[in-house]
Amino acid sequence: MLLPTTVVGSYSVPEWLERLKTEYYQRRISAQHLAEIHEVAIKAAIKDQELAGIDIVSDGELRRDNDVDYFLARIPGVHIPQRAKTDYFDYYDAEVTRPLPELADSPETSLGLAADFSFTRRLTQRPVKFSFTGPFSLSRRIRDGAYGQPGDLVRALARRLNAEARELAEAGADFLQIDEPFLAGYPEQVELAVEAVNMVIDGVAATWALHVCYGNRYARPSWEGHYDFLFPAVKAARVDQIVLEFARKGLDDLRLIRQHGWDRWLGLGVINVKTPEVEPAELIASRIRRALEYVPAEHLMINPDCGLRHLSPEVARQKLRAMVVGVTTVRAELTGGDKP
Amino acid sequence: MDVNLRPVKKLRESAAVRSALGPLIEAVCASPADLARLRVVCDWIQYKQNFREPVVGRPVGGTDLEIAVDLRRCADLDLEAGIKHALEDPGGLALEPWVPGRDSCIWRFNALYWQALSEWERATGREYEQSLPGGESDARNTEAAQELILELFRIWDELDARRALPDELYILELGVGNGNQARTWLDEFVQLDRRHGRDYYRRLRYLMGDYSPHVLERARQAVAHHGERVSALVVEATRPSITLGFLAGKAFLVYISNVYDNLPTDEVACIHGRIYQVQTRAFLADDDADLIAGRFGIDRARLVPLIDRLLRIGPELLSESAPAQFPDPGRAVDFWRAVWDALRLQERYLPLEGLDSYQVTAELTGEILRPLIEADGDVRMHVSNGALSSLTGTLPLLHPFGRVQCHDLFLTGSHQYRTGFYGPGKYDGSVVNWVNGPLLQLVASRRGFGVQFTPFRQRPGSNITTLTAQARD
Numbered sequence: 001m002l003l004p005t006t007v008v009g010s011y012s013v014p015e016w017l018e019r020l021k022t023e024y025y026q027r028r029i030s031a032q033h034l035a036e037i038h039e040v041a042i043k044a045a046i047k048d049q050e051l052a053g054i055d056i057v058s059d060g061e062l063r064r065d066n067d068v069d070y071f072l073a074r075i076p077g078v079h080i081p082q083r084a085k086t087d088y089f090d091y092y093d094a095e096v097t098r099p100l101p102e103l104a105d106s107p108e109t110s111l112g113l114a115a116d117f118s119f120t121r122r123l124t125q126r127p128v129k130f131s132f133t134g135p136f137s138l139s140r141r142i143r144d145g146a147y148g149q150p151g152d153l154v155r156a157l158a159r160r161l162n163a164e165a166r167e168l169a170e171a172g173a174d175f176l177q178i179d180e181p182f183l184a185g186y187p188e189q190v191e192l193a194v195e196a197v198n199m200v201i202d203g204v205a206a207t208w209a210l211h212v213c214y215g216n217r218y219a220r221p222s223w224e225g226h227y228d229f230l231f232p233a234v235k236a237a238r239v240d241q242i243v244l245e246f247a248r249k250g251l252d253d254l255r256l257i258r259q260h261g262w263d264r265w266l267g268l269g270v271i272n273v274k275t276p277e278v279e280p281a282e283l284i285a286s287r288i289r290r291a292l293e294y295v296p297a298e299h300l301m302i303n304p305d306c307g308l309r310h311l312s313p314e315v316a317r318q319k320l321r322a323m324v325v326g327v328t329t330v331r332a333e334l335t336g337g338d339k340p
Numbered sequence: 341m342d343v344n345l346r347p348v349k350k351l352r353e354s355a356a357v358r359s360a361l362g363p364l365i366e367a368v369c370a371s372p373a374d375l376a377r378l379r380v381v382c383d384w385i386q387y388k389q390n391f392r393e394p395v396v397g398r399p400v401g402g403t404d405l406e407i408a409v410d411l412r413r414c415a416d417l418d419l420e421a422g423i424k425h426a427l428e429d430p431g432g433l434a435l436e437p438w439v440p441g442r443d444s445c446i447w448r449f450n451a452l453y454w455q456a457l458s459e460w461e462r463a464t465g466r467e468y469e470q471s472l473p474g475g476e477s478d479a480r481n482t483e484a485a486q487e488l489i490l491e492l493f494r495i496w497d498e499l500d501a502r503r504a505l506p507d508e509l510y511i512l513e514l515g516v517g518n519g520n521q522a523r524t525w526l527d528e529f530v531q532l533d534r535r536h537g538r539d540y541y542r543r544l545r546y547l548m549g550d551y552s553p554h555v556l557e558r559a560r561q562a563v564a565h566h567g568e569r570v571s572a573l574v575v576e577a578t579r580p581s582i583t584l585g586f587l588a589g590k591a592f593l594v595y596i597s598n599v600y601d602n603l604p605t606d607e608v609a610c611i612h613g614r615i616y617q618v619q620t621r622a623f624l625a626d627d628d629a630d631l632i633a634g635r636f637g638i639d640r641a642r643l644v645p646l647i648d649r650l651l652r653i654g655p656e657l658l659s660e661s662a663p664a665q666f667p668d669p670g671r672a673v674d675f676w677r678a679v680w681d682a683l684r685l686q687e688r689y690l691p692l693e694g695l696d697s698y699q700v701t702a703e704l705t706g707e708i709l710r711p712l713i714e715a716d717g718d719v720r721m722h723v724s725n726g727a728l729s730s731l732t733g734t735l736p737l738l739h740p741f742g743r744v745q746c747h748d749l750f751l752t753g754s755h756q757y758r759t760g761f762y763g764p765g766k767y768d769g770s771v772v773n774w775v776n777g778p779l780l781q782l783v784a785s786r787r788g789f790g791v792q793f794t795p796f797r798q799r800p801g802s803n804i805t806t807l808t809a810q811a812r813d
Contacts, residue, residue, distance in 0.1 A: 087786065091813055192376070217813055220589075222811070222813075223504070224739070224740060
């Protein structure tokens with residue numbers, strides 16, 4: 001299929017779910033009840049994506065409080081002194097006081113991502129993308145009191161995530177994405193991040209994507225700048241696809257794809273997730289047409305700029321629908337088929 | 341019967357306050373009120389100009405009653421008569437139906453003050469800054485300006501080193517006063533930039549935003565020597581994005597001084613665990629209405645429509661449209677001031693059936709109040725709707741490394757509502773309310789901003805507090 005559509009990962013977190021998640025931290029509902037609520041919300045998120053016409057769906061990352069804590073709370077050796085939160089979306093304060101135990105020392109401690117994937121896999125016939133936060137970004141939320149070199153913490157996290165990726169592949173995950181939402185804030189460390197990405201990927205047979213954006217915490221960019229910093233370092237990443245934001249920032253950075261000879265897939269961000277305004281399908285189509293000047297259609301996947309978590313459910317549905325209509329228009333132009 | 345004594349500091353300080361309490365309870369007990377359904381709330385209202393009589397009655401949800409007493413004015417008061425009066429229909433000339441606080445016509449008076457400031461100043465013979473506590477705005481301070489500018493230089497140097505510094509460096513001031521803040525800031529900027537040697541002044545864009553064209557024009561004159569570095573925009577402070585949408589993600593500093601205390605607000609109260617909205621109704625006491633009607637040769641029945649017309653068209657046009665009563669604009673301002681002086685607010689508590697059904701701002705429901713109400717139990721507090729709307733509209737304007745700095749009358753802890761009175765009061769022709777700082781802090785936090793309150797260091801002893809909001813994480 002030309003121009004397959006997908007999401008970056010997270011899906012709209014309704015206000016009621018935010019409140020319930022916070023109530024869990026205030027001991028008003030049990031972990032078991034919250035888990036059941038999450039499962040219901042994930043089913044709804046998948047259904048929403050299917051109804052919108054998304055080709056490759058995700059679980060919406062609805063179990064995760066934010067892009068970091070779900071992982072840090074489960075990684076052996078990461079110490080979180082205070083697990084109570086005022087608001088579910090707050091980050092934990094996490095620290096390591098001694099080197100993380102290597103896998104050989106704690107082989108039974110899975111992070112549970114494979115189980116999350118399997119749950120999703122059972123709910124849909126469509127291909128599933130499964131995303132998780134990469135070692136570089138995770139390391140930025142850990143106070144490092146154990147490693148002499150900051151890169152060593154990143155590598156230790158990468159080894160742990162590699163084990164998780166292997167479990168995911170064994171469970172049938174064939175499209176995996178590493179998210180590095182903090183990388184744009186530390187452009188001088190892109191080589192380290194790429195090295196760690198390769199450690200995560202190592203030996204895992206799957207299609208791999210790498211998502212780098214300028215942050216989406218509270219629907220705001222955490223940094224500004226250009227994707228120049230990614231190149232040429234990112235070419236050393238053994239990923240099949242990079243997933244970048246263009247809708248909010250404009251399409252100027254597409255020049256980097258040609259300039260640096262990126263000949264793999266591009267996940268093209270065509271939906272601005274930081275505004276509730278729904279882009280017209282024609283605008284989305286025009287963004288895709290512009291990208292086709294730089295990337296062959298056979299290497300273009302279409303997605304929002306980033307996760308949809310900060311949009312209301314109705315806006316998220318409308319945006320995805322507009323994206324699908326925009327893609328269908330361009331597909332028809334490319335293949336001579338019917339326009340929507 | 342509950343008796344709620346809020347001004348605890350005054351209770352310790354003032355024998356007169358303490359000695360008023362006995363007679364007050366005596367008077368309440370001598371009244372025909374159902375004491376089982378009565379609460380008595382005592383405040384110390386520091387504003388000499390305010391919207392209350394010393395003793396007033398407030399229905400609570402249709403069954404109970406609150407008697408509110410201003411202890412500052414109790415010394416020579418016939419409390420028994422006051423209580424009796426509070427239990428009766430107060431009568432008077434209502435200027436509006438019962439409405440939430442933010443919809444009261446007092447805010448139309450407030451808006452008129454800023455729109456027709458020059459006429460008001462001409463009539464009173466003094467500029468508005470003189471009516472501020474201390475006689476001048478807290479904004480005019482070189483030391484504070486230097487601190488901010490040097491911090492900006494540090495951030496800009498870092499961004500520049502990463503090739504992430506935008507070409508245009510935006511600074512926004514909301515509520516510009518007479519332009520002294522802008523002039524001080526820009527003059528200091530020029531000096532410091534020269535020393536710093538990076539020529540940031542060339543890239544600087546200083547935007548002055550204010551509700552009042554008159555105020556803007558005056559401020560613009562104060563900074564005329566900075567030429568094209570400065571732009572002036574009419575901005576509705578509660579909806580800054582309407583005018584300033586182009587600035588989203590670009591402002592390195594948003595400076596706001598003495599604006600939030602002057603924006604419309606509701607109040608909510610938790611009484612015996614139930615949540616109420618405080619509704620208000622502006623009115624003139626019968627005596628005052630008769631006095632004003634007589635003084636200006638107006639039939640009492642025409643007072644309400646005439647006041648409405650004043651609020652719609654201002655004193656100048658009112659004078660033109662009713663020359664018999666107002667032969668010149670000054671006379672119309674006299675009428676305005678007389679009404680404003682006499683203006684009072686009745687209050688009642690209306691149950692809120694669900695917090696989510698109460699729209700605090702266009703974006704926020706009353707659910708945002710829940711953590712504060714649940715944490716503080718029985719409390720009456722400002723919702724600071726206007727300030728919330730302004731802040732939530734301002735935060736998206738910030739560059740990721742930008743900050744909001746705001747000097748105003750902030751409560752810094754909800755507990756303060758138990759121990760003091762924080763408005764509304766009158767400052768000259770405007771309304772003043774302290775701002776619910778913890779609520780602003782909570783809302784900013786839900787948007788990823790850390791909010792800090794610090795005393796306004798440049799003027800020790802001032803009631804002004806500095807709020808600083810910056811992205812966290």
